Amino acid sequence: QVQLVESGGGVVQPGRSLRLSCAASRFTFRSYAMHWVRQAPGKGLEWVAIISFDGSSQYYADSVKGRFTISRDNSKSTLSLQMNSLRPEDTAVYYCARDDIQQMVSFGMDVWGQGTTVTVSS
Amino acid sequence: SYELTQPPSLSVSPGLTATITCSGDKLGDQYVSWFQQKPGQSPVLLIYQDNKRPSGIPERFSGSNSGNTATLTIGGTQALDEADYHCQAWDTSNYVVFGGGTQVTVL
Numbered sequence: 001q002v003q004l005v006e007s008g009g010g011v012v013q014p015g016r017s018l019r020l021s022c023a024a025s026r027f028t029f030r031s032y033a034m035h036w037v038r039q040a041p042g043k044g045l046e047w048v049a050i051i052s053f054d055g056s057s058q059y060y061a062d063s064v065k066g067r068f069t070i071s072r073d074n075s076k077s078t079l080s081l082q083m084n085s086l087r088p089e090d091t092a093v094y095y096c097a098r099d100d101i102q103q104m105v106s107f108g109m110d111v112w113g114q115g116t117t118v119t120v121s122s
Numbered sequence: 123s124y125e126l127t128q129p130p131s132l133s134v135s136p137g138l139t140a141t142i143t144c145s146g147d148k149l150g151d152q153y154v155s156w157f158q159q160k161p162g163q164s165p166v167l168l169i170y171q172d173n174k175r176p177s178g179i180p181e182r183f184s185g186s187n188s189g190n191t192a193t194l195t196i197g198g199t200q201a202l203d204e205a206d207y208h209c210q211a212w213d214t215s216n217y218v219v220f221g222g223g224t225q226v227t228v229l
Binding site: 035037044045046047050059061062095097105106107108109110112113114115 | 123153155157159164165166167169170171174176206208210212215217218219220221222223
């Protein structure tokens with residue numbers, strides 16, 4: 001079935017970098033916009049970033065702008081999140097999710113990965 | 123920045139209707155999605171574009187959106203509906219916003 005699988009999480013010291021990946025399978029990856037969404041322990045969902053279906057546009061939450069970079073490789077059906085200058089408040093489960101956006105209208109984040117955990121601690 | 127406000131918690135008796143609100147400035151001008159999340163699991167899309175259900179979502183889940191408030195209604199609430207529910211919208215700057223989430227308890 002349609003699947004997203006995140007990887008790359010771990011424990012990292014403040015100020016260091018980490019790169020997350022999301023592997024897509026069994027759907028036409030290049031047709032969908034993709035999000036990263038995170039959830040700190042015991043907290044609600046927080047949107048992180050979005051990239052358009054072709055990678056030409058990216059938008060970021062203010063909390064990560066200038067530190068995180070979202071990218072995609074449609075030839076490999078892979079989404080990435082490069083996280084630099086990590087802070088303790090970036091500690092969370094990070095999910096990737098697909099979004100069918102047609103003519104600037106979202107049809108919802110209908111497929112989510114299982115999440116990968118990032119812990120920023122000294 | 124744009125904010126969405128949800129009640130932190132809600133209790134409902136089995137078989138009754140649960141109504142979860144999500145408030146934001148002129149929210150009715152935006153499309154709203156709703157997600158269900160059970161402990162230790164990833165979110166599941168319940169409603170998109172205010173009131174549309176993806177295939178496989180039971181009809182007891184319905185949504186509406188007008189003015190400053192969007193509403194998720196669970197009709198005939200069942201024990202398996204016990205979960206956190208999150209609303210989500212887009213602001214005018216192409217940013218995605220989530221509400222704080224509502225924990226629904228069925229008892």
